[in-house]
Amino acid sequence: MEKYLINPNQKISKINKDIYGHFSEHLGRCIYGGIYVGEDSKIPNVNGMRCDVVNALREMGLPVLRWPGGCFADEYHWKDGIGPKKDRKKMINTHWGGVVEDNSFGTHEYFELCRQLGCDTYINGNVGSGTVQEMNEWVEYMTFDGVSPMAELRRKNGQEKPWNIKYFGVGNESWGCGGEMDPDYYGNLFKQYNTYVREYNNNKIKRIACGPNSDNYKWTGIVMDKVKHKAQGISLHYYTLPNGCWDNKGSSTDFNRNDYYRTLCRAYKIEELINNHIAVMNAVNPQQWVQLVIDEWGTWYDVEPGTNPGFLYQQNTMRDAMVAAMSLNIFNKHADRIMMANIAQTVNVLQAVILTDAEKMVLTPTYYVFKMFKDHQENTLLGSYLTTEYIESKELGKSFPQLIESASVDENGVIYSTIVNTSATRSSKIKCQIADTRVKNIRAEILAGDIHSKNDFDNSNVVKTEEFTDFKKFSDGFTVTVPPCSVVKLVVE
Ligand code: AHR
Numbered sequence: 001m002e003k004y005l006i007n008p009n010q011k012i013s014k015i016n017k018d019i020y021g022h023f024s025e026h027l028g029r030c031i032y033g034g035i036y037v038g039e040d041s042k043i044p045n046v047n048g049m050r051c052d053v054v055n056a057l058r059e060m061g062l063p064v065l066r067w068p069g070g071c072f073a074d075e076y077h078w079k080d081g082i083g084p085k086k087d088r089k090k091m092i093n094t095h096w097g098g099v100v101e102d103n104s105f106g107t108h109e110y111f112e113l114c115r116q117l118g119c120d121t122y123i124n125g126n127v128g129s130g131t132v133q134e135m136n137e138w139v140e141y142m143t144f145d146g147v148s149p150m151a152e153l154r155r156k157n158g159q160e161k162p163w164n165i166k167y168f169g170v171g172n173e174s175w176g177c178g179g180e181m182d183p184d185y186y187g188n189l190f191k192q193y194n195t196y197v198r199e200y201n202n203n204k205i206k207r208i209a210c211g212p213n214s215d216n217y218k219w220t221g222i223v224m225d226k227v228k229h230k231a232q233g234i235s236l237h238y239y240t241l242p243n244g245c246w247d248n249k250g251s252s253t254d255f256n257r258n259d260y261y262r263t264l265c266r267a268y269k270i271e272e273l274i275n276n277h278i279a280v281m282n283a284v285n286p287q288q289w290v291q292l293v294i295d296e297w298g299t300w301y302d303v304e305p306g307t308n309p310g311f312l313y314q315q316n317t318m319r320d321a322m323v324a325a326m327s328l329n330i331f332n333k334h335a336d337r338i339m340m341a342n343i344a345q346t347v348n349v350l351q352a353v354i355l356t357d358a359e360k361m362v363l364t365p366t367y368y369v370f371k372m373f374k375d376h377q378e379n380t381l382l383g384s385y386l387t388t389e390y391i392e393s394k395e396l397g398k399s400f401p402q403l404i405e406s407a408s409v410d411e412n413g414v415i416y417s418t419i420v421n422t423s424a425t426r427s428s429k430i431k432c433q434i435a436d437t438r439v440k441n442i443r444a445e446i447l448a449g450d451i452h453s454k455n456d457f458d459n460s461n462v463v464k465t466e467e468f469t470d471f472k473k474f475s476d477g478f479t480v481t482v483p484p485c486s487v488v489k490l491v492v493e
Helices: 051-060 071-075 107-117 132-143 149-156 183-195 217-227 257-284 318-333 365-376
Strands: 002-014 021-023 064-067 091-093 099-101 120-125 167-170 206-209 233-240 291-299 338-344 354-357 360-363 380-386 390-393 398-401 403-409 415-421 428-434 442-448 471-474 477-482 486-492
Touching: 002 403, 002 415, 021 291, 051 107, 051 354, 051 360, 051 365, 064 107, 064 167, 064 338, 107 120, 107 132, 120 132, 132 149, 132 183, 167 183, 183 206, 183 217, 217 233, 217 257, 233 257, 233 338, 257 291, 257 318, 257 390, 257 398, 291 318, 318 338, 318 365, 318 403, 318 415, 318 442, 318 486, 365 403, 365 415, 365 442, 365 486, 380 415, 415 428, 415 477, 442 471, 477 486
Parallel strands: 002 428, 021 064, 021 338, 064 120, 120 167, 167 206, 206 233, 233 291, 291 338
Antiparallel strands: 002 380, 091 099, 354 360, 380 403, 390 398, 403 415, 415 486, 428 477, 442 486, 471 477
């Protein structure tokens, strides 16, 4: 029997709802077809946004959406995506499949999408191929309420009032697709571009500097040193590639148990990365002005056979649900230093929460994890500790915990605990004690399946959350048996 302690007296920090954020790029069928179908589509839509997708995302609880990229952001020229659609420039999406980008989804459409989703905004600016003036004018266009050329242009295009930008990314992957820069050079560019990201009408903008890829600690140190007085966040990108290489990443559905454990072991690396990057950040900036933003994370497999290799379309199984639940519990546990995280990429791309095929829509196992975890948003993280066995990935010579959990409390004193059991075969019995608490009532739900279980367009309801009753309440805690390959959420009143 594993021992689990939750300590409501140890209130660690608020869990920023933006840890549950998403990322949608002009890539494959994420925006076009997946979210935006245009006003003339037969698919039910409001101002071009698919009603089914918007409703599902609202129910799941999507707090913030990063756009327009990714690599696409550093080739995006915002003026191509405003004004009458028939006049908008058509261009080649060179990064993603070489298809025509008709710019029918632009700034106005993005803010309309966020309005429908009820979410906050995270715009990623173009440092790689854009000018300082272009970035400056975009911010003026979006947020200035007075008399100015850009505010007038916005009004001419139908938007009287300015919008609000919560986060603004100054470049994306500037070490790679965003310009192949050195950290020193990027750090200087950040300062230059960021100077002209002006704040109008009390719109306080949180500025995100381009941070490292995976374990590039050198990048973090050098960039932090340059940006610490001006940035509120520094980004980290980490993708889980089952085979650890780009030319043969592995299939999203056709995998064996070793592949499953290897994938989870690689996903668990995020904890080490968070700890180490935060240590570097703290060394450079002990005052901790700058927070960590994991604005691209998730699984990355070979594309589904027969689909455009540049579209990054992959299926999603219970393996992905395990990666998501593991990662979100880890993010919660570091809520004091993580300001935001954005899974890549919402619909039809990489570890998507939704898949679409024309008018059909499927919710993936990852979707249900986000929906289960949404109760943690804006709660207070509690001190908690759970004993666990470790699972070894023999090929990697490394191990990871079978059980990973986090616990939070809302403003009414209700405690939420999410526990993931990553074992493919072994259930786990847990005895939980909640310090100084009299438990009145517990309800629970579960997401469970075989490691290969998935939802597809023929069988869309194979994986879904269900009520869970395999627990026993005590005066100051509970016992619970968590099945293999499952996520259990307990709500303790
Ligand atoms: O999410 C897909 C791509 O991965 C993004 O465009 C880029 O930032 C990263 O390399």
